[in-house]
Amino acid sequence: MTLKIAFVGVGNMASAIIGGLRASGYSGDAIVGSSINVEDHPRLEQRFGMTMYADNKEAVAAADVVFLCVKPNLLQSVVEEFATVVRPEQLFVSVAAGIEIGALESWLGQPVAVVRSMPNTPALVGAGMSGLIANEHTSEDQKNWVANAFDSFGSHVWIEDEAQMHTVTALSGSAPAYFFRMLEVMIEAGVAQGLDEATSRKLSTYAMKGAAAMVTELDEDIAQLRKNITSPNGTTQAALETLEEQGIQSLMTAAVDACAERSKELGKEFANK
């Protein structure tokens, strides 16, 4: 049976998930959503074949599974607002950075299945990666459903210790942005050396895509893949030495640490306003 899914908040992350679900064959008839920017609803309905509501309660009441996709600072008020229509057999899946399962449970106000997830926007093109952790009220069937749903737009890992979700956010949820930034800089550097932007973009992007594909598909040591490109005293060595001299190790470590730290702060800031 196709479960009815509601998305409370349909912005960037929800759109990526819905796009991934639809591309994998999930019916638009089984997807509803709600958000405050009602002027956007016709576009979303047309794009995804879904039904949009202005009232979160209507979307939640219609669903078997509810994806919580508003910003972390809004989650408590949004959940408490629709808590009166929550049914014990429903499953709630949060994508909100930092917000702990315990906080969600208390806002929902009754024992109900909750999965905390940390997806990323490559879901839109079927290349998402998500960390998942479930509460004790989540059945094996519900966990399997969630795993299958997330796999329909990429892949997933189950996390045992909720504290690790901060690191998942730093290595997955936020991480595509680091690579986008890296690409922006590489493309600019190519243009500065005389390439037109389209050519610079194509070369840089395929290098990143190809490198990621080699890692995911070949199961080889990443350092070895790097060494295979690096001729002694050659061009790659010149580039890599510059990256090391200019601090790539400390730079990327600091970025990952700052991301995880901010995730921890969000949890504390919005756990119980």
Ligand SMILES: NC(=O)C1=CN([C@@H]2O[C@H](COP(=O)(O)OP(=O)(O)OC[C@H]3O[C@@H](n4cnc5c(N)ncnc54)[C@H](O)[C@@H]3O)[C@@H](O)[C@H]2O)C=CC1
């Ligand atoms: N953007 C990303 O790459 C990722 C985002 N997330 C999480 O996803 C959540 C949403 O983030 P984005 O999609 O980036 O934000 P966004 O701003 O693009 O979307 C938020 C949506 O919430 C709606 N909204 C605002 N107030 C509302 C209310 N009272 N009731 C119903 N809907 C309301 C907005 O209209 C909008 O559709 C956040 O909790 C974030 O931590 C998680 C992983 C990755």
Ligand SMILES: O=C(O)[C@@H]1CCC=N1
């Ligand atoms: O920047 C953020 O807070 C969200 C969570 C992970 C990716 N975007």
